[in-house]
Amino acid sequence: MPEPxxxxxxCTRKTLTSQLHSLGVKPGDxxxxxxxxxxxxWVNGGAEAVTGTLIxxxxxxxxxxxxxxxxxPVPEEWKAAIRETxxxxxxxxxxxxxxGVIAATVRTRPGAVRSMHxxxxxxxxxxxxxxxxxxxxxxxxxxxxxxxKKLQEANARVLLFGVGFGxxxxxxxxxxxxxxxxxxxxxxxxxxxEGRVWMTxxxxxxxxxxxxxxxxDFEREGSVKRGKIGGADAKLFGLAxxxxxxxxWLMLKRT
Numbered sequence: 001m002p003e004p005x006x007x008x009x010x011c012t013r014k015t016l017t018s019q020l021h022s023l024g025v026k027p028g029d030x031x032x033x034x035x036x037x038x039x040x041x042w043v044n045g046g047a048e049a050v051t052g053t054l055i056x057x058x059x060x061x062x063x064x065x066x067x068x069x070x071x072x073p074v075p076e077e078w079k080a081a082i083r084e085t086x087x088x089x090x091x092x093x094x095x096x097x098x099x100g101v102i103a104a105t106v107r108t109r110p111g112a113v114r115s116m117h118x119x120x121x122x123x124x125x126x127x128x129x130x131x132x133x134x135x136x137x138x139x140x141x142x143x144x145x146x147x148x149k150k151l152q153e154a155n156a157r158v159l160l161f162g163v164g165f166g167x168x169x170x171x172x173x174x175x176x177x178x179x180x181x182x183x184x185x186x187x188x189x190x191x192x193x194e195g196r197v198w199m200t201x202x203x204x205x206x207x208x209x210x211x212x213x214x215x216x217d218f219e220r221e222g223s224v225k226r227g228k229i230g231g232a233d234a235k236l237f238g239l240a241x242x243x244x245x246x247x248x249w250l251m252l253k254r255t
Contacts, residue, residue, distance in 0.1 A: 023227040030156040034167040035102045055124040056103040058096045063118045065187040086189040088196045089118030118188040122147045139201040143176035161234040165215020172206045174247035
């Protein structure tokens with residue numbers, strides 16, 4: 001027998017659009033979206049019904065040095081072979097990991113533009129996609145030469161639904177601005193002018209430790225609009241406001 005439809009809300013493009021407008025999303029807004037499709041309920045059309053003019057994280061953390069993999073760790077005798085054979089980053093074909101169905105759908109949508117960082121890329125659709133994704137430096141995963149800085153300058157807003165503040169990449173931009181930020185080596189495979197290259201660069205070490213607490217304090221300040229999108233709890237706030245608050249918060253909480 002066929003399986004029954006799941007219990008919960010029925011979501012359509014029309015109902016989702018109406019709820020976004022009620023939350024405060026306006027035509028022309030630039031939105032950085034962190035999301036869980038399954039949290040909405042049953043969406044007629046799946047992820048294609050949700051996407052619009054937006055930016056999503058499309059990270060690929062497996063393009064990295066296997067010496068640092070811990071879940072699970074890699075056998076020592078495999079590490080050299082993995083480094084030598086790892087596929088180079090490709091904006092069209094490199095998969096996203098842990099970013100959700102909506103992010104994966106945006107990445108593969110016709111006209112989508114993806115930034116060039118092999119581990120912490122973003123993808124965008126909309127009028128300013130090219131401009132916002134351009135110039136993502138290899139030694140600046142989530143800092144001043146990443147799309148996050150451009151989104152801050154463009155007065156973008158962040159939309160979370162079905163996920164918590166622990167997924168908010170905007171907070172990482174503040175980490176780059178902390179006095180004495182720790183720098184570490186990161187490695188990845190890319191395509192150079194003469195073919196595949198295994199590259200190592202120095203970049204700021206980031207961590208989402210404490211981000212849920214940070215987000216809760218930010219929300220209590222009154223800068224976050226709350227509502228529902230489908231069956232999911234949703235939060236909408238200014239990216240620049242989030243970066244400014246998180247910098248103050250991290251300077252007090254982290255040494």
